[in-house]
Amino acid sequence: MFRRSVITTELQQAIIQIGVAGVLNFSDKKINDMKIVNAVLASLLAGVLLALLIQLNVSLGKRIGPLESSFVAHLTGSMLALVIVFFRFNRGTISKVVLVQKRLMIGGILGVLIVVVANIAVPVLGLLAYVSVLITFDLIFSTVVDHLGLF
Numbered sequence: 001m002f003r004r005s006v007i008t009t010e011l012q013q014a015i016i017q018i019g020v021a022g023v024l025n026f027s028d029k030k031i032n033d034m035k036i037v038n039a040v041l042a043s044l045l046a047g048v049l050l051a052l053l054i055q056l057n058v059s060l061g062k063r064i065g066p067l068e069s070s071f072v073a074h075l076t077g078s079m080l081a082l083v084i085v086f087f088r089f090n091r092g093t094i095s096k097v098v099l100v101q102k103r104l105m106i107g108g109i110l111g112v113l114i115v116v117v118a119n120i121a122v123p124v125l126g127l128l129a130y131v132s133v134l135i136t137f138d139l140i141f142s143t144v145v146d147h148l149g150l151f
Contacts, residue, residue, distance in 0.1 A: 057115050058122040066119030070112045
């Protein structure tokens with residue numbers, strides 16, 4: 001079953017142009033070309049995974065509830081992260097977590113909120129419209145963060 005998107009073709013093209021401009025704007029970077037290529041490829045993969053993640057969480061949220069879906073998603077993600085950290089224990093610095101500013105650890109809270117919002121918004125807007133709005137405002141806020149040197 002396909003849902004008609006509420007995003008116009010013009011908006012889709014603008015979003016693509018903004019994304020392409022962001023990928024091509026490496027003039028201020030002092031990184032070798034291969035690292036840039038790998039970073040762009042990893043970013044492309046992350047974009048595919050993000051759409052898949054949102055849709056899976058929304059489908060789960062329809063069956064068990066939006067907050068419960070967020071809990072299950074983050075619990076399973078935490079279990080995977082724990083396994084990865086455990087097997088890479090000699091490479092990481094997890095023990096230094098007690099030394100960092102506590103405000104730097106709110107990412108998990110923001111992740112929960114993003115999943116809950118997606119569970120509420122995607123059934124109404126559709127995946128394309130939701131991700132388009134999310135990415136548009138993410139690009140705007142990211143520009144502000146980069147410009148002001150925040151975080």
